Amino acid sequence: MRSVRGMRIASAFVAGGLVLGAAACGEAPDDSNDNAGGNGGKKYSACMVTDVGGIDDKSFNTSAWKGLQEAQKENDNIEIKNVQSKAEADYEVNLTGFVNQKCDFILAVGGLMSDATKKAAAANPNQQFAIVDANPGVANVYPMQFDTAQAAFQAGYLAAGMSKSGKVGTYGGLPIPPVTIFMDGFADGVAYYNKAKSKNVQVLGWDKATQKGSFTNDFVKQDEGKKVSDALVAQGADIIMPVAGGAGLGTTAAAKASGGKYSVVWVDVDGCESTPDCSAIVTTVVKNIPGAVKEAVVKAAGGEKLQAQPGFVGTLANSGVSIAPYHDFDSKVPADLKAEVDKIKADIAAGTVTVTSKAQPTK
Numbered sequence: 001m002r003s004v005r006g007m008r009i010a011s012a013f014v015a016g017g018l019v020l021g022a023a024a025c026g027e028a029p030d031d032s033n034d035n036a037g038g039n040g041g042k043k044y045s046a047c048m049v050t051d052v053g054g055i056d057d058k059s060f061n062t063s064a065w066k067g068l069q070e071a072q073k074e075n076d077n078i079e080i081k082n083v084q085s086k087a088e089a090d091y092e093v094n095l096t097g098f099v100n101q102k103c104d105f106i107l108a109v110g111g112l113m114s115d116a117t118k119k120a121a122a123a124n125p126n127q128q129f130a131i132v133d134a135n136p137g138v139a140n141v142y143p144m145q146f147d148t149a150q151a152a153f154q155a156g157y158l159a160a161g162m163s164k165s166g167k168v169g170t171y172g173g174l175p176i177p178p179v180t181i182f183m184d185g186f187a188d189g190v191a192y193y194n195k196a197k198s199k200n201v202q203v204l205g206w207d208k209a210t211q212k213g214s215f216t217n218d219f220v221k222q223d224e225g226k227k228v229s230d231a232l233v234a235q236g237a238d239i240i241m242p243v244a245g246g247a248g249l250g251t252t253a254a255a256k257a258s259g260g261k262y263s264v265v266w267v268d269v270d271g272c273e274s275t276p277d278c279s280a281i282v283t284t285v286v287k288n289i290p291g292a293v294k295e296a297v298v299k300a301a302g303g304e305k306l307q308a309q310p311g312f313v314g315t316l317a318n319s320g321v322s323i324a325p326y327h328d329f330d331s332k333v334p335a336d337l338k339a340e341v342d343k344i345k346a347d348i349a350a351g352t353v354t355v356t357s358k359a360q361p362t363k
Helices: 060-074 090-100 111-123 148-162 177-197 222-234 245-257 289-301 335-350
Strands: 044-049 078-083 105-109 128-132 141-146 167-172 202-204 239-243 263-268 281-287 312-314 321-323
Touching: 044 060, 044 090, 044 289, 060 078, 060 105, 060 289, 078 090, 078 289, 090 105, 090 111, 105 111, 105 289, 111 128, 111 141, 128 289, 141 289, 148 167, 148 177, 148 239, 148 263, 148 281, 148 321, 148 335, 167 177, 167 222, 177 202, 177 239, 177 281, 177 335, 222 239, 222 245, 239 245, 245 263, 289 312
Parallel strands: 044 078, 044 105, 105 128, 128 141, 141 312, 167 202, 167 239, 239 263, 263 281
Antiparallel strands: 281 321
16 A cells, blocks of 8 residues: 555554553453363464454454454364554554464454555565455465445445435545545446436545545544535535444434434445444445455465465455345335346346446455
8 A cells, every 4th residue: 555655644543442462462352262162282373453443443343353253153273362553653563463472364454554564474474464455465465355346336326316415425534445446336336327317416525537535534533524424414415425434433423313314325344233323324335354354264274375366356246245234224215226226236246337446456
């Protein structure tokens, strides 16, 4: 992610949870069950470094940790632990700390960690690393990436079809590929709806052509998310998709409190399972991070060599990305619109509809 090296998050970001450990890395949380099961042999240690949002960000850090938990449930010889990064400066320290702890598998979460992971992997060529939302291009780093533009395309079409005002919005945490890929897909889905229906639903907060839009410059502060979404609502948006990790919870809470004035498309983890604001969430653009992480850890613990090329790219076709059920909105989404959204999934998976984004995963 060399394009964002100049963007210092540093002390502006404070993780939602306690940083674990005194130096580089810490002890596992209570639910890591380090001593669960076991056969008396050596444990296989899978260690995760979070991005700045913390383990309880209701988004990609939470998803990745769930993947490790599910791997442990499948193979009780796997022990898991995590350390939470407070700032960008912590990434390399935390990764190196897990190397020093002799973790068998070290997972970095988030595209902002790409450079630090690449450096740590190059310095420790026999260490197995993995990363979510990036591909550093190093042999001992297994990349797990997600073509979320595909599922966001469905969500954009859905939002356009559900909008009463004719205006929908989106905003991001930072202008980096794992964020803008959602925004590109969402905008294209709206455009596809407009073409199919001869409508003119507007997208506020993002211009795919110029790659300019609205950002919180933060993945934690909920007041920043609310501030950005308030501005979009003031311009007329009645459905908003925040791509800003925990900061987006400021939008979901405000939407819930609005009494139906506007609603939300959540991202990463089904918002009806991960937030208290289900009544305001139309659907979620889901990244199946838990499935990808679980599969990688279980394979590695079983002795399989993880191939850095091609790694894993989640798509609609392989269920690596999807849109979540409509939950509280199920009765509000017209049957014909549901059918059209389902057809879009089939068409994208079959290749008859092509979704493009400058931020799509590299192999």
